[in-house]
Amino acid sequence: MDGRFGSGPSKVRPEALQALVRAANTLLGTSHRRDPVRDVVGEIRSGLTELFALPDTYEVLLGNGGAAFFWDAACFGLIHEQSQHWVFGEFSSKFAAAVRECPHLKDPVLSQAQPGDCPSFEPSDCDAYALTHNETSTGVSMSWQRGGDGLFLVDATSAAGGVFVDPLQFDVYYFSPQKCFAAEAGLWVALCSPFALDRIASLRTRWTPPSLSLGIALDESRRNQTYNTPSVATLLLLRDSVRWLNSLGGLAAAASRSRESSDAIYAWASASSFARPFVTDPTNRSPVVATIDFDEPVDAARVCQILRQNGIVDLEPYRKLARNQLRIGVYPAVDRSDVDKLLRAIDFVVETLGS
Ligand SMILES: *Cc1c(COP(=O)(O)O)cnc(C)c1O
Numbered sequence: 001m002d003g004r005f006g007s008g009p010s011k012v013r014p015e016a017l018q019a020l021v022r023a024a025n026t027l028l029g030t031s032h033r034r035d036p037v038r039d040v041v042g043e044i045r046s047g048l049t050e051l052f053a054l055p056d057t058y059e060v061l062l063g064n065g066g067a068a069f070f071w072d073a074a075c076f077g078l079i080h081e082q083s084q085h086w087v088f089g090e091f092s093s094k095f096a097a098a099v100r101e102c103p104h105l106k107d108p109v110l111s112q113a114q115p116g117d118c119p120s121f122e123p124s125d126c127d128a129y130a131l132t133h134n135e136t137s138t139g140v141s142m143s144w145q146r147g148g149d150g151l152f153l154v155d156a157t158s159a160a161g162g163v164f165v166d167p168l169q170f171d172v173y174y175f176s177p178q179k180c181f182a183a184e185a186g187l188w189v190a191l192c193s194p195f196a197l198d199r200i201a202s203l204r205t206r207w208t209p210p211s212l213s214l215g216i217a218l219d220e221s222r223r224n225q226t227y228n229t230p231s232v233a234t235l236l237l238l239r240d241s242v243r244w245l246n247s248l249g250g251l252a253a254a255a256s257r258s259r260e261s262s263d264a265i266y267a268w269a270s271a272s273s274f275a276r277p278f279v280t281d282p283t284n285r286s287p288v289v290a291t292i293d294f295d296e297p298v299d300a301a302r303v304c305q306i307l308r309q310n311g312i313v314d315l316e317p318y319r320k321l322a323r324n325q326l327r328i329g330v331y332p333a334v335d336r337s338d339v340d341k342l343l344r345a346i347d348f349v350v351e352t353l354g355s
Contacts, residue, residue, distance in 0.1 A: 001312075004334075005342060007329035012182050012237065020233060023236050032225060042224040051245055055193075059221070060192075063187070064187060067091075067175060068094070069212070074172075075105060076208040076213070077200050077213060078200065083105070083126055085110055086129075088117060088138065088140055092155070096130070108130075109126055118281075121142070127150050127151065133165065134156070134288055134289060135286075140285075141159065151195060152170045155174060158288060159288065160189075161331070162255055162287070164251055171196040173190070176189075182331060183237035211228065258332050264340065274350060275294055289330070290328045294326070297354070298353070299353075300324045300325055303346060307345060307346070314329070315327060
């Protein structure tokens with residue numbers, strides 16, 4: 001059994017590690033500005049275009065730093081004056097906080113909901129809308145339909161690759177590789193529509209730290225490079241995941257792997273005498289990060305601790321939520337049979353503690 005159920009970093013497929021070892025002697029320790037590594041970046045870009053069925057007017061950008069860096073880059077290169085944010089957990093609130101501190105932007109408009117819920121989607125008169133496809137801290141997924149005149153900036157860090165999306169519903173769909181893509185962290189990837197590319201071009205005259213410049217990132221990405229040196233190992237792991245997800249039959253097939261795993265968890269919790277899904281509205285329940293509350297006599301932290309001692313790790317809830325809860329990451333790389341073993345292990349530990 002593979003006991004890695006983290007919500008990020010998440011399980012890295014053993015096959016991806018073997019592919020990394022095979023490529024290591026020729027690629028690790030070589031220049032990212034030469035063809036062998038640039039070809040890896042090129043394959044990531046074309047493989048993502050295929051996986052997300054992007055229209056050919058869309059472009060795949062990438063750079064160093066991860067999704068949190070991308071928030072800062074968006075403050076310079078995507079938000080013109082004012083953005084609206086759907087805030088329903090830690091990650092969505094952090095982007096809104098970054099915008100609020102930004103001296104050249106107006107205070108953001110907030111649409112908020114309590115953790116475990118999702119705000120309703122009503123776009124106001126802003127030039128950018130900040131959505132979070134999957135709020136990793138609470139296990140809530142949001143859906144939306146385009147409306148309003150702003151750019152749709154979708155934080156897809158824990159959704160991309162494991163939840164279906166229609167590219168016509170976003171302008172920027174950005175993520176880091178250590179969640180559904182089962183790779184190492186430190187990189188951001190952004191799938192950009194022509195509307196987003198126009199905005200990046202029109203904001204090039206705004207002073208921007210070069211490392212956060214999306215204009216520079218666009219130029220470099222078109223050459224299959226990044227502005228500064230990337231981790232070649234991260235690129236190789238990401239390339240392998242993109243290949244693997246495409247080989248499953250594309251995004252819908254990848255998403256159904258996660259959906260089957262999370263459905264099994266929610267069904268188990270709903271039938272359990274001591275557990276229940278934290279997210280009460282079933283349509284908001286995340287297909288990739290399942291949050292499960294325990295009833296009081298059962299101590300979730302103690303259960304996590306015992307499972308951890310037995311090699312089943314990273315089921316702790318998001319620290320700031322401070323609930324009697326397990327949070328279970330079931331990205332596509334997690335095997336359904338391991339989910340079944342996990343649920344049996346939880347039942348066994350709870351039964352043993354109670355007797
Ligand atoms: C993990 C996560 C981030 C932060 O990603 P980093 O790679 O650590 O910058 C941002 N948004 C969401 C929704 C996440 O799950």
